Amino acid sequence: MVVYAQEFELKERQLKKLNELLIFVKSHNEFYHKKLQNITLPLRSLEEITTLPFTTKKELVDDQKKHPPYGQNHSYPLEEYVRYHQTSGTTGRPLKILDTKKTFDWWETCWIEVYRSSGVTKKDHIFLAFSFGPFIGFWAAFEAAKRLGALVISSGSQSSVERLRNMMENQATVLLCTPSYALHLAEVAKENGIDIQNSPVRTIITAGEPGGSVPSTRNQIESLWGAKLYDHVGMTEMGAYGYSCSEQNGLHINESEFIAEVIDPKTLKPVAIGEKGELVLTNLGRDGYPALRYRTGDMVIRSNKKCPCGNPYQFLPEGIIGRADDMVVIRGINIYPSSIESIIREYSEVKEFRIVYYTENEMDQIKVEIESNSDEIVPSLATKLRERIGLRIQVEKVPDNHLPRFTMKAKRVVDKRSKRVS
Incomplete structure (x- = not known):
């Protein structure tokens, strides 16, 4: 049985870790030395974290451009670092990130909590x-x-069929992959007569996409695999900061290692309980590559609810709703791709899909392309999208294997608009 710290005790620990981190990086980290030069330390309360400046990915990218290859956000001599990783680069130039043995051990500790x-x-x-x-x-x-x-x-460069057979032969009980790849593996298993429903796999842990916290996507994966799905969220520049639990109704922030805030991305002020905002995180155990008040770009709902599982850490109902930079406005309606996915995944007949933004008669439009063996699904899905999104969305059936499959982060949105809406 896991024993969690009481709220007061947890806040005291967070403040202690935060002050130790701030004092250290202000003296040893050139990037944060500049950002913290007008901050009086130590902080007297956690509430004073709002006096610290935000950190953005653009700042870190610009820092690496100016001071190649790794920038100035490192607190130790280069010879102390033992691990190199980088961001995916899906939203711009990849960030190069280094970890010492101690900070990579911290990464592992965060993942132990996920497990x-x-x-x-x-x-x-x-x-x-x-x-x-x-x-x-x-x-x-x-x-x-x-x-x-x-x-x-590990499955390295194996094909999907080889991976499935590897899983069966080695009696794998836990599968780690993206939600998209879990669905693709199920498709490949069916094509090759591999019975995954009765396989030893009982647990699937997903990462890299918000689909694991989308109920319809989760339900579809669980149905196909006969296993229970748990979601996990993390960022290369931040750490493995969140995970789902047995209740499967949202995500917990690992508050023993992270401090979380939810702000209005326009005003930069905290949002009220129950409102949607941008998640801001501070990692407490990665002094070699710190991220203080890092604007993640992930949109969540701020909540004060406690999860029935007994974990008292900050809870995010619905998990990650979408990325701030993923939202588009089509004919006055705010649209997140994950909202569309949640509806599409209610149809098990859909093998794969793609969202396309385009311009017609000087008006921004949206359509959904799907692969399915059912013709009846088109009018049904179009109706459900109109009712739930509040917008008429064209649904177009395309030939099998017309759309790409993904082993890592899926890219299911194509923007063909002649005018970009900021």
């Missing part, structure tokens, strides 16, 4: 379905699984 909340133990056989590139998430998951004492099975 614990998912019910994974040393008795499990954990299968990592990814290619072991510079993306940090599953590297940390790999090392954490070793620390846990579980059998770890």
Whole structure:
């Protein structure tokens, strides 16, 4: 049984860790030395965190452009760093990020919490379905699984069929991958007569996309695999900061290692309870590559509810709703791709989909392309999208295998508009 710190005790720990971090990086980190030069330390309360400046990804990218290759956001001599990773670069230039042995151990500790909340133990056989590139998430998951004492099975450059057979032959009980790839593996399994419903896989932990917290996507994956799905969220520049639990109704922030705020991205002020805002995080255990009041770009709902699972850490109902930069305005309606996905995934007949923004008669429009063996799904899906999104969205059925499949982060949005809406 896990014993959590009481709220007062937790806040005291957070403040202590935060002040230790701030005092250290102000003296040893050139990037933050400049940003913190007018801040009086130590902070007297956690509320004073709002006196610290925000950090943005653009600042970190610009810093690396100005001081190549790694920028000035490192607190130790280069020879102290043992791990190199980088962001995906899906929203711009990739960030190069270094970890010392101590800070990568911290990454592993964060992942141990993900495993614990998912019910994974040393008795499990954990299968990592990814290619072991510079993306940090599953590297940390790999090392954490070793620390846990579980059998770890990597699949490297194997094809999807080879991975499925590898899982079956080695009696994998836990699968780690993106939600998109879990769906694709199920499609490949069906095509090749591989029975995943009765396989030993009982737990799926997803990362890299918001789909694991989208109920319809989660339900579809669980139905196809006969397993329970747990979501995880993290960022290369931040850490593995959140995870779902047995209740599967949102995400917990790992407050022992992170301080979370939810702000209005326009006013930069905290949003009220129940309102949607941008998640801002401070990591407390990564002094070699700190991220203080980092604007994640992830949109969440600020909540003061406690989860029935007993975990008292800050709870995000519905998980990550979408990215701030993913939202578009089509004919006056704010649209997040995850909102459309949540409706599409209610139809198990849809094998794959793509969202296309385009311009017609000087008006921005949206359509959804789907692969499906059912013709009846088109009018039904179009009706449901109009009712739930509040906008007429064209649904177009395309041939099988016309749309791309993804092993890592899916890119299901194509923007063909002649005029961009900011």
